[in-house]
Amino acid sequence: MKSKLFASLLAAGSLALVGSVAAQTPPAPKLTFPQASPPSTLKQQVGITDIEITYHRPSMKGRQIFGGLVPYGQVWRTGANTATKLTFSTPVKFGGADIPAGTYELFTIPGESEWTVIVHKNMSQWGSYAYDQKNDVARVTAKAAKTSWAVETFSIWFNELRDTSATLNLTWENTHVGIPITADTVGMLAPQIEAVMAGNAEKKPYFPAAMFYLENNHDLPKALEWVNAAIAARPGQMWMIYRKGLILEKMGDKAGAKAAAEESLALTEKDKPGELRDEYIRLNQALIERVK
Numbered sequence: 285m286k287s288k289l290f291a292s293l294l295a296a297g298s299l300a301l302v303g304s305v306a307a308q309t310p311p312a313p314k315l316t317f318p319q320a321s322p323p324s325t326l327k328q329q330v331g332i333t334d335i336e337i338t339y340h341r342p343s344m345k346g347r348q349i350f351g352g353l354v355p356y357g358q359v360w361r362t363g364a365n366t367a368t369k370l371t372f373s374t375p376v377k378f379g380g381a382d383i384p385a386g387t388y389e390l391f392t393i394p395g396e397s398e399w400t401v402i403v404h405k406n407m408s409q410w411g412s413y414a415y416d417q418k419n420d421v422a423r424v425t426a427k428a429a430k431t432s433w434a435v436e437t438f439s440i441w442f443n444e445l446r447d448t449s450a451t452l453n454l455t456w457e458n459t460h461v462g463i464p465i466t467a468d469t470v471g472m473l474a475p476q477i478e479a480v481m482a483g484n485a486e487k488k489p490y491f492p493a494a495m496f497y498l499e500n501n502h503d504l505p506k507a508l509e510w511v512n513a514a515i516a517a518r519p520g521q522m523w524m525i526y527r528k529g530l531i532l533e534k535m536g537d538k539a540g541a542k543a544a545a546e547e548s549l550a551l552t553e554k555d556k557p558g559e560l561r562d563e564y565i566r567l568n569q570a571l572i573e574r575v576k
Contacts, residue, residue: 321364326440331447331469334373337390339363343437349457350394359402361412362392362454363438369406377466378403379424388421392454392461399426399454399461429460447499470500481510490514491524494531504535522551522564529571538575545571 321340328335342364347353354360362368367389374385383403391412393400405419438456448469454461477493491514497507511528518524529544549568555561 323365324440326442328442328445328450330376330442330445330450330465331467332374332473333376333467333469334371335376335442335450335465336371337368337440339368339390339440340365341438344434344457350459351396354394356395357393359412359415360392360394362390363440365410367391367404367407367409367412367415368440370403374467374472377464378422379426379463379465381422381424383422391415394459395428397428399428400424401426401461401463424463426461426463429462431455431458431460434458447496470502474502488513490517495527498527498531498534501534504531507531508535520551522548522555522568525551526564526568526571529568533571533575541575542572545575 319340321342323338323340326337326339340363350356368391369387370390371387372383372385376383379401381403387406389404389406389409391402391404393402401424403421403423404415405421407414407419409415434457435455439453441453441455442450443453444451449464449466452463452465454463473496477489477496481488481493490510494507494510494514497503497510508528508531511524511531515521515524515528525544525548529541529548532538532544533541545568549565549572552561552564552568555564
């Protein structure tokens with residue numbers, strides 16, 4: 285009887301020991317392996333339009349890309365894995381085609397000298413295997429240029445940024461394709477500016493509104509009115525007065541532009557030495573020279 289009791293206690297102790305050891309054993313780590321074509325998200329603001337591109341970035345890895353891995357004349361997902369997604373927060377012109385605000389898929393058909401670039405309904409599809417032309421929103425053509433250097437990893441990027449436009453670039457191997465994107469920033473923003481300026485707000489954005497109109501060559505007399513109001517609220521600011529000179533220059537008032545530049549220059553020369561002082565001396569001197 286005693287031996288049976290001892291055996292029972294021994295077994296119970298062994299089970300408790302096993303349970304204790306198991307409780308102390310850390311769980312196996314969750315493994316994350318590197319992706320052959322890592323995901324990337326690109327965000328760019330153009331004027332007041334937000335653009336977002338989500339894609340996967342394959343690399344050459346010693347392979348021939350266009351005319352090889354990516355055949356000419358066939359629809360390409362424009363990246364790897366899931367189809368590349370393209371989102372616009374406002375309506376835009378994409379390569380000249382009207383595209384409403386929304387999220388789309390971006391496909392291309394590469395050619396040796398010209399590509400077809402496709403804005404497609406968002407189907408959340410893998411690759412281009414289920415691509416159907418009937419779901420195209422727009423097709424545009426873009427020239428394919430050869431680069432003098434090799435780009436190892438497929439890259440989508442923006443340059444030539446303006447208030448109303450930018451260029452979307454596709455670059456891989458020795459091939460570069462650029463697609464112009466434009467937005468009616470003035471048409472969207474100017475009515476909002478006018479409404480604020482006509483309202484009863486205590487503080488109005490006189491200076492940024494004037495600069496927006498100047499940059500976009502829109503209603504320059506109103507831009508002059510607003511920059512004068514900004515200067516009246518903050519007298520003696522050489523950088524505001526210099527930009528008043530730019531508005532007058534664009535309006536064709538050379539004498540007025542010269543007078544503004546000279547006023548700004550006199551204020552700048554009184555400022556303490558430094559990069560800002562040197563910059564505005566150069567800017568004002570250049571403006572005076574232009575309107576002689």
